[in-house]
Amino acid sequence: MTPQQVYHTDPEIMSGTPVFVGTRVPVHTLIDHLASGVSLDEFLADFPTVTRDQAIAFLALSEAALVGADG
Numbered sequence: 001m002t003p004q005q006v007y008h009t010d011p012e013i014m015s016g017t018p019v020f021v022g023t024r025v026p027v028h029t030l031i032d033h034l035a036s037g038v039s040l041d042e043f044l045a046d047f048p049t050v051t052r053d054q055a056i057a058f059l060a061l062s063e064a065a066l067v068g069a070d071g
Contacts, residue, residue, distance in 0.1 A: 001057035020058070023049040027058055 007018050007027050018027045025047045033043045044052055 001053060003061055006054050006057045006061060020050045020054050023047070025050050030055055030058060031062075 005021060008021055009016050009018050013019055014024055014026060019025055020027060029047065030043055030050070033046070034040070038046075040052075040055060044050060044055065
């Protein structure tokens with residue numbers, strides 16, 4: 001998935017906070033949940049508007065941005 005399919009910012013949605021496309025769920029909510037020990041499955045159950053593909057793609061994009069495409 002491309003970043004544009006995963007998340008976006010819009011000043012009219014959550015004051016421009018990056019959210020998963022098609023939702024009002026901020027992407028940092030996924031990071032916060034995982035950091036506190038919540039499983040991906042539990043996050044997806046809590047936020048059903050976020051797809052598994054979006055969540056996994058966001059994590060992959062985040063990893064690539066932090067460690068580079070070469071890993």
